Amino acid sequence: MSIQIKSSLNAITLTALFALASCATHIEVTGAFPRAISEQLPINSVLVFDNAFRTYKFEVYEGKEVSIAVGQTQVDLFTVVANSMFEATTVADAMPTSSKADLIVVPNVEDVQISIPYSSQLKVFEVWIKYNLQVFGPDGEPIADWIMTAYGKTPTKFLKSDGEALNQAAIVALRDAGAHFIIGFARVPEISQWLDGKRLRSGGQSHVAL
Amino acid sequence: MNSQLSLTTAYIAAALFLIFSTSCTTTTVDKYHETNLKLNLTGSDNIVVLGRRHYSDYETEPDFIACIGKRLVKGKNIGVISEPAFMDSVYPWFEPRTAPLGLKRLNKMLNEPMIAKPIHAQNIRYMIWIDGSTQTTDKEGSVSCAIGPGGGGCFGFATWEKEAVYEAIIWDLNSITENGRVKVNAKGSSYMIAIGLPIPIIAQVQDQACEGIGDQLKTFFAS
DSSP states (O other), rough: OHHHHHHHHHHHHHHHHHHHHEEEEEEEOOOOOOOOOOOEEEEEEEEEEOOOHHTEEEEOOSEEEEEEEEEEHHOOOOHHHHHHEEEEEESSSSSSSSSSSSEEEEEEEEEEEEOHHHOOOOEEEEEEEEEEEEEOOTSOOOOEEEEEEEEEEEETTTOHHHHHHHHHHHHHHHHHHHHHHHHGGGHHHHHHHHHHHHHHHHHHHHHOOO | HHHHHHHHHHHHHHHHHHHOOSSSEEEEEEEEEEESOOBBOTTOOOOEEEEEOOOOOOOOHHHHHHHHHHHHHHTOOOOEEEEEHHHHHTTTTTTTTTSSSHHHHHHHTSHHHHHHHHHHHHEEEEEEEEEEEOOOOEEEEEEEEEETEEEEEEEEEEEEEEEEEEEEEEEEEEEEEEEEEEEEEEEEEEEEEEEEEEEEEEOOHHHHHHHHHHHHHHTTTTT
16 A cells, blocks of 8 residues: 555656646756957956846746856856957956056846747747947947847757757857957947047958948 | 447547648759769868858758658768857858858868867868748647546647758869759658547658758769
8 A cells, every 4th residue: 555655656756747747847057159250349348247147047937947147158258259340358246446457348248038839829938139239438328228139049859858958059149249348349439439539440350340 | 339339440540631631742953063073072171060040030950950860871971060069160150150151261271270279270171051941831720628626638620731841052172163952842741639538640841851952962972
């Protein structure tokens, strides 16, 4: 009798665990980014990644429970991209009070949205990230502040888990953020004006904008 | 006893019927050559196969692109650069946001030395763009599974149809011209029968499309 009860409990526990595991997706986005092809601006920059940015996690509990931690991976992306774009880049945890740098760049995550086949009925996993990019001068005076959106998607695949697919979609979105940042940086009117004022823009930079 | 035997016979007959009546995929391939001449590939020249990813409702599958690359290499002396390696080498200029959709923009990009340099360094002579996807077009029936203390099992019958539609366009990076196109349309039905254990009989629609498009692309090249 006790063996029967034990096996019943095991079956219930197994079923419950299976049901729970199939309902929730928690991922920490991992991936590497290549060095970007970009004309290096003769700028000494400081990238400020505050704690909120470094540990950013998107969570949704309606319907299917999903959480995506993009913090460390987006720090890696912006560091790689800035190293490709600027002659010198240093990274800081907080806004420096005074700096010898030409520019201080502060990225913030405004919003993250995801779409999964479970809710959208489309055969793709999608990730949107909305960034607010703030650029300051060496003394902390604001130069520019703009919104940059990034998008990534990946198709569903037989036997591919939701976590794997969302990780891939998030990496595509982060690569898109890098592409947008590189191409769009000098096109932001205030930055363009600042570059022209400093005579820092070479002929190639506008050409690369294609 | 008799009814058990007839059930087993019916089950085996149904499984055999499905095995022999499925795995049927119909593939139609159309190709268009700009000229009758074969495309030249010298010993060091390479090809890169890339997927179009800028549409919102579908995405050309990365594994389909890898499959075509493998198919091109098979039996021919063709060098193929993998899509992820190429994308990394020219980042961010061939991302969905930035990739050239036409020859005019490609020409502009190749006139930019810093973008052209890594492309030339990999000896890429031809760029093949693949656009399309494999979709489930129809679904019928259902299979239910249950698990309990005494065991588990599945029961039911389900069928679904898949269609793979892809187009390949070949660009010559030396002359900045289009050399030809290959279109493939593959359709197939898959089945799942479950009496206790589920038996899936899957039509390899995407694999057939890859085979069709890959083999036709090979005929474009001289080597």
